[in-house]
Structures are given as C-alpha cells and as structure tokens.
Amino acid sequence: MLHIEKGKYKQQNVTKTLNNEAFENLEPQETYKYLGFEQNTSLNHSHIKQQLKKKYKQRLTLVLKSKLNAKNIIKAVNTYAIPLLTYSFGIVKWSDTDLTELNRVNRTKLTEHRKLHPNSCIERITITRKEGGRGLVDIQTLHNTQIQNTSLHQAITKADKGYTPLNLHQNDIQENTETNTIQHKKDIWARKTLHGSHYNIMQNPHIDTQLSYKWLHSGQLFPETEGFVLAIQVKVIATKNYRKYILKEKIETDTCRKCHQYPETIEHITGGCKLLAGTDYTDRHNTAAKIIHQELALKYGLIQTQTPYYNYTPETILENENCKLYWDRTLHTDKTIICNRPDITLLNKTQKHTYIIDIAIPNDSNIVQKETEKIEKYTPLATEIKEVWKQEKITIVPIIMSVTGITTKSFKQHLKTIDLPLYIHTNIQKAVILKTTTIVRKFMQ
Template sequence: MPDGAVMRNAEESRYKYLGVLEVDGIKHDQMKDQVKKEYTRRVRNILKSKLNGGNIISAINSRAVSVVRYGAGIIKWTKNELEEMDRKTRKLMTMYGAQHPKADVDRLYLKRYDGGRDLLGVEDCVQAEVNSLDKYLCASEENMLKEVNISSILENKKHGQSREDIQKRNLRKRVYGEDIDSSCRVCGAAEETVAHIVSECQKLAQKEYKEVRHDNVAKVIHWKLCEKWGFEKSDKWYTHKPEKVLESNECKILWDLPIQTDKTLEHNRPDITVIEKKSKKCLLIDPACPFDTRIERKEEEKCNNYCDLKYEIARMWRMKEVEVIPVFVGALGSVTKDFEKWIQKLDLGIAAEKLQKPCLLGTARIIRKVLDIK
C-alpha cells in the first residue's frame, strides 16, 4: 500500500455472504463442518429439555433441521454425509431416551397420520430443497437467472439428473413437447414409460426382472420355509442360497425345478414346490412382480395356468390336496386384495412389507441402471 502497509492475502481469509463462507468460491468443507456442529448442538440441547416426545420431534424439525435446510442446493453435501447426520440424530435420541434402541427406523420418519413419529430426515430435506431450487430456476423468467440456469445448473449432476435423466422419455415428449426419440433406451421396441421400464422391457426380463427382483422375493419365502421345516439356512434372507432340493422325513422342498408329468404341460415349473409328506399336501408357490395395475389379472391367470399341473400332481404323487399360492407384489409395491389370504395359507408369519422391500429395492436398482444409459 502507499503508506507501506501490507494487505493480508485474500486466500488466507474469508467472508460471509448470506451466512455462507466464501473467498473466490464457496468454502464447502468449512461450511459443512460448521453446519454439522451447530446441527448436533441444537439436537443435543433439544433432547436435554423436558419436552414430551411429540414436541421433541417438532423442535428438531424446526430448530435443528433448518440449519441444514438453509444451505441446501448451495453447499455440496454427499449422500454419505447426510446419512451420517441422520444416524447421529438417531444415536443421540437413543442416548437421551427419546428412541428405543430396537425401534423401527422407518417408522421414525413416517408421517404421524400413517402411524409414524414424523421426524424430518436431513437427507430427505436437502434433496427436497435441491429439487425445489431446480424447479424455481427452470421456471424463472428473470434474464440473469435464465443465463445462469443453462450454464451452471444443468452442469451440476444432481440437477442434470432431475431435469434430463429421471424424467422418462415418453413424458418429456408427450407432456413437455420435447423433440426427442421417446422409445425405450434399452430395447427401442416400445415407448419409454414407467410401466415399460420396471416390468415390460424384454431385454430386462431374464436378468434384471428375474434375478434382481423376482428371485429375491421368492428367496424370502424359501428362507422362511427352511426356518419352518428345520432346514439349514443363513442368518439373513439376502445371503440365503436356496438348494434345488431339500428333503426330510416330514417335508420336501423344490426350488425352481420342472415337474415331470405323463402329460406334456406348458406350465410345469413353479418357483417353489412344497410337499408335506404326513398330510399329503402339496403347495405350488409362485411369486411374481408385474406392474401394479395388472396384479389382480395376473394373479388370476397364474391360478388358471397351473390347473392341469395340480391334477397331474394329485394323481401321480397321490396327494390329498394340491394348492397354488400366487404371491403377487407389484413392481411399485402394491399387493392384491387376496394377498393376506395367500400368506396365511403359507403359515410362515411373513408380513407384507417383508416381500415388498426386496421387490422395491429390485425396482430401484433396475431404474438406476436404465437411467444410466444415455
């Protein structure tokens, strides 16, 4: 400086703009550290108070989560960082007696009218704010925002996905009027709709639909059958590897094996066949995961398809009773009106969500794979 004073290096300093630390750019790491510390401090103070359970949740949602919400879409959070903050919240709640150690995690985040506790998850909150910011910028008529939107927002991977990748091609063409090819990016044989991606694409049928989703639903049932009849199984259903044939003095279980009959039958391969030796009873268990709007019709078709096989099994194996158990879970989680009836006939104590979970996880994997294909 003219008077001999030395100006401090700007790179070693920082300033706040609307509460966000900046120099030549946003100081993401420092801001994330500050936000996490302040969030944890507020959650801890709330839990130390003498509020009742409902007011504790409300206070965390309004007082603590708002700290993270403010910088959402500006501060670059990773999925792991947000998940860790949610885990930290649950640990603190357990430490201070606001949450039982073995309480259901999903219920904690469900709305109160659905039977949950209505805690606002940090990860969900940030994603909702990012989506809202994206919609606002894309709909804005301000010239400066329009220019920034095109050059920067679409370069951001999250915003790019929400505007381009996640919106199905059929929706973009028919609803938004974009001049694009709306055929499926995997098979190219049909319009790319939600129903087509998750349940109708022939190129996804044998591997993704079967191995990633259908077989996992069937695996849960097989795992519970092994538990019921005393066969060896793994601790968790997702590590369970079904044997083709399991047999004891009381029961025989077949996994995905064709049943040889005197008469040639088109439908002779149930996913699971259970033969109860003492009662002379046979169950043909056949799970499926069609699109949700078709589960009722497909369930009826499945029962009709196995009518001839039922007759042949009763005759050849001298069974007193042969019954088809169609366990249908929609690709997006719906179940049929007779679902509980079929589950009760299995007598395995399986709740609907135990089969919905692997189905939905499989659908999510399929969608992620498809949307990665440009």
C-alpha cells in the same frame, strides 16, 4: 424504563430507586425482549418474521444434513425445526403468503438435499405415512388450526383492544383460508392426471393400503431412496416419454434406449423391457422367492441356519421324513402340461398336501389381474399332480407384489396358507423396492 400513555411513547425523567440506582429511558427505536419477542410500543412483525425464517432455515438445513433414515429425518423437522415457528403463531402476524412460502422452503430444501424429487406430488408430502405421504407437518394448516381452534386465543384476541403492544384485536389473523384437511389434499392428488394414477390404483378394493404403505410407515430406507420410490409411483422420472410429452422437450423419438421397440415409460423400465427380463427382473423375482424358500426350509427343519437373503442360495431339492421342498424344478406328469415349473413346490408327506407356490413382481397397474393369471396358469398342473403323486389336496399359492411394494388383500391369506409369519411381507417389500430403484437408476445412467 418505558413510559406509554394511551398507546404512545412518552419521555420521562430518569428514575432512581431507594438504592439510588438510575433507570435509563428506553428510546423509541430500542426494544426489550418479552417472552422471546422484541417489542416496544408494538411488535415489528416484519423484523421478527425475518429472524424466525433465518433460524428456521438453519435448523432445517442442520437436520437434512444428518444421516437419519427417512422417517426420523421428517420427524426431526417436525419436532426440532417447526416448533421454532409454532411458538410465534397467534402473536406474530403470519399471512397466507408467508405460510405458503415456508412450505415452499421445506420442499426446496428437501430437493436441494436430494430427499425429494422436484416434480413429486406436493400434496403427498404432508399426508400421513399410513396414507401414502411422507408425514411432514403442513405449516399453513398447523397455523390456522392453532389459531382458529383455540378458544383461549379467540377470547384474548377479542379482548385485547390496545391493552398490550400486540393489539391482537386489530391484527386479528383468523381471516386466513380454511385449514386444508388430509382428505382435501387427497382429493387434489386424485384429480391430477399424472400424479393421480397411483392414487387411483390404491383405491382398488382388492388393494391392501396398510400393507402397501408398510415400507413408508416404517421409514427405514434412506431419504433419497424413499423420495425416488415415490417419484417412480407418480411417474415423474425423466424417461424419454416423460421428457417428450410432459416436459415438451424436442427429442426425435421416445422409444426405449435398450430394446428400441416400445415407448420408454417408467412402467416399461420397471417391468416391460425384454432386454431386462432375463437379468434384472429375474434377479428381483428370485430375491423375493429366496425369502419365501428360506423361511419354509427353516420352518420344516430342512436347513438349520438363517443367512441374509442376498447370500442365500437355494438347493434344488431339500427333503426329510416329513416334507420335500423343490426350487425352480420341472414337475413331470403323464400329460403334457405347458406351465409345469413353479418357483417353489412344497410337498407335505404326512398330510399328503402339496403347495404350488409361484411369485410375481408385476407393474403397479397389473397386480390384481396377475394373481388371477397365476391361479389359472397352474390349475392344470395341480390337477395332474394330485393324481400322479396320490395327494389328498393341492393348493396354488400366488405371492404377488408390485414393483413398488403394492400388495393385495389376499397376501396375508396366502402367507397364512403356507403358515408363514407376516413379517415376511416386510422383508419381501423392502427387497423388491431396493431392486426396483437399482433397476431404474442403472437404466437411466
């Protein structure tokens, strides 16, 4: 039994019930649990927060040790670990410092389990996946939203002037900083010199944000791979250039360790090193081209069975009575044309319509101009082919995707032109991203 008069503990004689059962007095240092929280005449906020933090870290570690994919592991943190803290919001007095520390614990644990690059953009972690973030709940924002936007809590806080051990009126926690909205975080991200470069690329009106972040929204990659791709996008990989000019390390030169000609930046590694052009870059390019070629071959009945793209070997020429499909073949014309070897050429015999399909995987900053270059590059060939092959129509179809999966708005239209389903984009994007991470890892080793 606990006796309180005017908010203060008062010792009472042992009380007996009708059955002569004795109820001992609760001592001042003892506590009883009510709705999950230990209390006496008041709550020991420091002790409760310490216990909650300990349990939260245990749950967080348990989730991060699991073998879930990137999206599900974040979802598990949001639905299994964070609700442990959410229950205490409005009862336990969490300061801004406490909440900031909890967000820092999230980042530290993610980094510790190789799910996050230590130099990644902080704001991007709690931005939704559709907008280029990882979708982790911002604990500070969640707390402030739950407290400030709940009229019931505000009414109870106003009325509880010593009526309960919580004494919410005295410990009013609505004076926390304003909730950080998604737009506010994106504005901070955009202002950062290094991290903001990717954000500014995505603001180009020709970029399709939804398609570009499709891989992130689906979240099927391993968490480590996902974190690595995001680090590549914001240019925080420890290249020589990054170490010399950002980390200020004392290294003699920042030239590429492979070609020894250009500064070793992340853009140079992913798409600018001459020594990788004939091997790794070509392999990545051909991977995307194989997906397109196999889908066209299946669509027109040139092959009967589908195989994984990494096991697919295109035939140089596939033909039936309706169409002819060329793979990486020189197209001979009467006039000398320099660019006469597109990746894929589809000749529709019944409609007398030829499609010149060329694939490119440029760096993120070059994706928009690369599409224009492809069209200009193959226009002379298209003019000659129309005359030599007696075609009614020639269509140039550039399939362009950046090394990290950024896609232009015209990508859908190009797929529609050759009558391929949109899921082809997802397959190409995943293949390209995996190849890019492999290239960077191998280079850095």
